Amino acid sequence: MTGDSRTYVALSGGIGGAKLALGLARLLGERLTVIVNTGDDFEHLGLTISPDVDTTLYTLAGVANPETGWGRRDETWSFMKAVAELGGPTWFKLGDRDLAIHVERTRRLRAGETLTSVTAHLAARLGVAARVLPMSDEPVRTAVETETGTLAFQDYFAREQCRPAVRRIRYDGAETARPTVQIEAALSAPTLAGIIICPSNPWLSVDPILAVPGMREAIRASSAPVIAVSPIIGGKAVKGPTAKIMAELGLAVDVASIARHYGDLLDALVVDAADRATADALPVPASIADTLMQTTDDKIALARHCLSLCERLAAAPPKPGKRRPAETQA
């Protein structure tokens, strides 16, 4: 696609979303912007840790740990062993290499840089061509109300291993957060040809992004098609607590629940071939693809499917209330 100037925005959380982001990045390079959830961010051992931003950076840089999906490839664990020896907290695993990104981020944030600026610096150093944008420079902290009380996200996710049953999920600080100028520019770019919600956990990873005031509006205001890839395949989550949380929230664990969750934000939902039978009954148009991403080729193939879908949607008559590039240009 030499000379193609079309740009795309992906919304992503951690491991699952980063897989599709990698596929998109291989096809798009610097024409891809990934808006990443920072609701999982927290302060630990005096460090500001941005797990989803790091997973995205590491994945796009090709230095992610292929076994875990989080952390770095060829990691060593001397620091963690010494922390244990000194009686420090060890429930959040920090590898020796991985530690550098937290220390460097914390140092730069304390020096007054924004998280967006720090992330751009880290991406450049890691050789990531795509733009990786934290969903906000203001802190938003996902809190999980469970049967045993309210837990900060990492207390729920890493320390408690998602065991407590979820009653409700809050995004503390979201009401006063703002999308950054970089995000506003990406979502209002005349070159924007598609907005792709990656198959991350809708409640834990995508909703915090959509909770930033103005984000949902900017997505709706875009002339580009908006699509999502279902994180539910054949009634199961590929990985992580998505299915468990859906059940605890009283939702059926199926693609229909995902479609209803995003509702009219979407122009289409990409569902796996395993869910073909239910696709026609969805409240949004469905697009069938192989969505299980195991190899890099799988990721690129699904990314290619998403880009083609955006292209077809842009060429089709818009749904009511939606502008299309043709109208904008008219």
Add this chain to the structure above:
Amino acid sequence: MTGDSRTYVALSGGIGGAKLALGLARLLGERLTVIVNTGDDFEHLGLTISPDVDTTLYTLAGVANPETGWGRRDETWSFMKAVAELGGPTWFKLGDRDLAIHVERTRRLRAGETLTSVTAHLAARLGVAARVLPMSDEPVRTAVETETGTLAFQDYFAREQCRPAVRRIRYDGAETARPTVQIEAALSAPTLAGIIICPSNPWLSVDPILAVPGMREAIRASSAPVIAVSPIIGGKAVKGPTAKIMAELGLAVDVASIARHYGDLLDALVVDAADRATADALPVPASIADTLMQTTDDKIALARHCLSLCERLAAAPPKPGKRRPAETQA
């Protein structure tokens, strides 16, 4: 020495001093208190680093790096490589294991603990029986006035590798610092049988300790003998910039300069057999020993020499103005 309740206080900086502290610790265990220089402490990468405290802890715990004298044995360097990759500062070497002590110290200091309390915790976790006391809980920062301007200690020592010629050494913050109650208790203990100034750099490592208001007075007020071990052997420093600094300050690089530097604070100066010829001409009584500490046995032998010397000095008539335990008991 079963049932021996005599206690000793050592004053020490980093590598050189820690060698004698190790010898003393082997003989005394928990009857040894080491007051350690914190003038080298600094903030780096958001961490509060106490190089001399750590060298002392690691040495006494038997986990020090035997090649360098600083840092930890069996160290790995993944963090530092990743910091370099991310464009962070790499002039101060932080090993993966070593990093844990800085992170844990910083975390506890931020939570409101004193440096003394944090150090006691770390010592306990590392299995150090001797008491290791930072010279103050208030920050004192050694600054080196050089021909090219004033440098913070680590900028002079680690970053500039002691290259600039020293004009004067300052101990910023010393005027408002205080010895801790733990130090006051150690120096006024009725069991105190000797105060030993380790062969650390007198200007860079011992003077910051003595610059803490009340420290010199508490040492003078003690009834116990005060001795120092010369860091100069045969006109040379064993390691580090002591000889270079002495020359730059216009001092002869010999044991007489060391004796004059400590002056009447001392009851005796331990000098190496290599300096026997000049020992009689010193302004303080000299005691000849093998002071070059290469093996653990060397360290223990020199420690034993120091303890015997204290014992002999305590039994001898005191110098004018000095109290002795016998008088106290009379």
